[in-house]
Amino acid sequence: MTDLDGTLIALSDPTRRGVIDLLRRKPRRAGELSAALEMSPAAMSRHLRVLRNYGLVEEDHAGPDARVRTYRLRQEPFRELRKWLDDVEVFWARELDAFRRHAERTRRAGKGRS
Amino acid sequence: MTDLDGTLIALSDPTRRGVIDLLRRKPRRAGELSAALEMSPAAMSRHLRVLRNYGLVEEDHAGPDARVRTYRLRQEPFRELRKWLDDVEVFWARELDAFRRHAERTRRAGKGRS
DNA sequence: GACATAGTTAACTTGAGCGTTAAATATTTC
DNA sequence: GAAATATTTAACGCTCAAGTTAACTATGTC
Numbered sequence: 673m674t675d676l677d678g679t680l681i682a683l684s685d686p687t688r689r690g691v692i693d694l695l696r697r698k699p700r701r702a703g704e705l706s707a708a709l710e711m712s713p714a715a716m717s718r719h720l721r722v723l724r725n726y727g728l729v730e731e732d733h734a735g736p737d738a739r740v741r742t743y744r745l746r747q748e749p750f751r752e753l754r755k756w757l758d759d760v761e762v763f764w765a766r767e768l769d770a771f772r773r774h775a776e777r778t779r780r781a782g783k784g785r786s
Numbered sequence: 787m788t789d790l791d792g793t794l795i796a797l798s799d800p801t802r803r804g805v806i807d808l809l810r811r812k813p814r815r816a817g818e819l820s821a822a823l824e825m826s827p828a829a830m831s832r833h834l835r836v837l838r839n840y841g842l843v844e845e846d847h848a849g850p851d852a853r854v855r856t857y858r859l860r861q862e863p864f865r866e867l868r869k870w871l872d873d874v875e876v877f878w879a880r881e882l883d884a885f886r887r888h889a890e891r892t893r894r895a896g897k898g899r900s
Numbered sequence: 901g902a903c904a905t906a907g908t909t910a911a912c913t914t915g916a917g918c919g920t921t922a923a924a925t926a927t928t929t930c
Numbered sequence: 931g932a933a934a935t936a937t938t939t940a941a942c943g944c945t946c947a948a949g950t951t952a953a954c955t956a957t958g959t960c
Contacts, residue, residue, distance in 0.1 A: 677800055684798030685918085686791060696877045702937060715919050717938050722917095739927050739936040747878055750871060757868050763810045764861055799948085816907060829949055831908050836947095853906040853957045902960090909954070916947085924939070930932090 676756055678726035679749040687711065688719050688728075692745065695729065699744035790870055792840035793863040801825065802833050802842075806859065809843065813858035 682688055690709050694700055700708075706716035720743060723729040728749050732742040796802055804823050808814055814822075820830035834857060837843040842863050846856040 673800075677803070680794070680797050680803065684794050687918090689791075689794070692874065696874050703935095706937095712920065713937060714921080714939080718918080721938085737928070737936085741937065745874075745878075747875070750874055754868065754871050754875075757864055757871065760806065760810050760859070760864055761861065761868075764859075801948085817905095820907095826950065827907060828909080828951080832948080835908085851906085851958070855907065903958105904960100905958075906956085907954105908956100910952085911950105912952105913950085914948090916945105918943105918945085920942085920944105922940085922942105925937085926935100927937105928933105928935075930934095 675727070675749065676752055679728065679753050682723055682726040682728050682749075683753075685719070685722075687716075688723055691716075691719060691723060691743075692728070695743060695745045699732065699742045702741050702743065705743070789841070789863065790866055793842065793867050796837055796840040796842050796863075797867075799833070799836075801830075802837055805830075805833060805837060805857075806842070809857060809859045813846065813856045816855050816857065819857070 683692070687709055691705055694705060694708055702716060702720060703713065705720070706713045709716065720729065720731075723743075724731060726749070727746055729743045730746050732744065735742070797806070801823055805819055808819060808822055816830060816834060817827065819834070820827045823830065834843065834845075837857075838845060840863065841860055843857045844860050846858065849856070
């Protein structure tokens with residue numbers, strides 16, 4: 673299974689996307705997340721494990737109160753997903769035209785990457 | 787259920803992502819897809835129904851041989867997904883890179899699209 | 901018209917994912 | 931050290947999605 677597989681499996685669940693939306697702005701404690709999404713801590717914990725295993729979030733387990741676990745987003749999986757999306761879109765005619773024009777322009781300007 | 791939900795549900799299955807990857811470059815017949823992904827036509831047909839229902843592909847049922855059904859990608863769901871991705875990334879304030887790419891994409895996207 | 905071909909739909913089975921409650925772990929507080 | 935707090939793990943049940951085979955529809959070919 674590729675990283676992208678994991679990313680999309682992780683994002684396919686609405687609760688986990690809710691977590692992502694909450695973590696977008698700032699890290700949060702596990703308890704905050706289960707409360708915000710109206711779900712038992714146990715269930716949330718398992719969603720967090722999924723997100724952690726697929727690398728979408730990481731856990732911070734230090735700090736003043738070591739019972740608390742804080743979660744924050746990792747950016748790599750999202751970047752990779754966006755790359756895949758761009759790859760899909762690049763083959764659409766309209767985008768392809770734009771790409772061609774862009775390539776043509778850069779080539780004529782002598783800025784081409786080898 | 788939002789459109790984005792449907793899109794991500796559709797993309798969460800590896801077989802369906804395989805279909806997307808195959809359709810990226812050009813439309814294909816249902817039979818091609820089931821053969822390429824080593825799966826019974828029946829099973830593929832149901833995956834195609836999911837992709838169709840969530841608007842990720844559309845079916846072409848005309849042509850010289852009307853038994854054949856050709857599938858091709860629709861771009862709208864992917865655009866919406868990319869929008870969501872950009873929203874997630876925009877909050878990584880320290881990652882100016884993401885900002886730049888977002889701005890660049892927006893500029894390009896607005897360009898040949900009336 | 902009879903048979904083959906392309907694809908979908910139906911019925912059935914199996915397996916995985918999600919939520920719940922209860923128990924376990926770790927840590928803080930008194 | 932005992933009770934409370936934050937979170938995870940375990941065990942259980944339920945639902946639903948995915949694959950299979952078989953039957954059905956529609957179209958093409960002889």
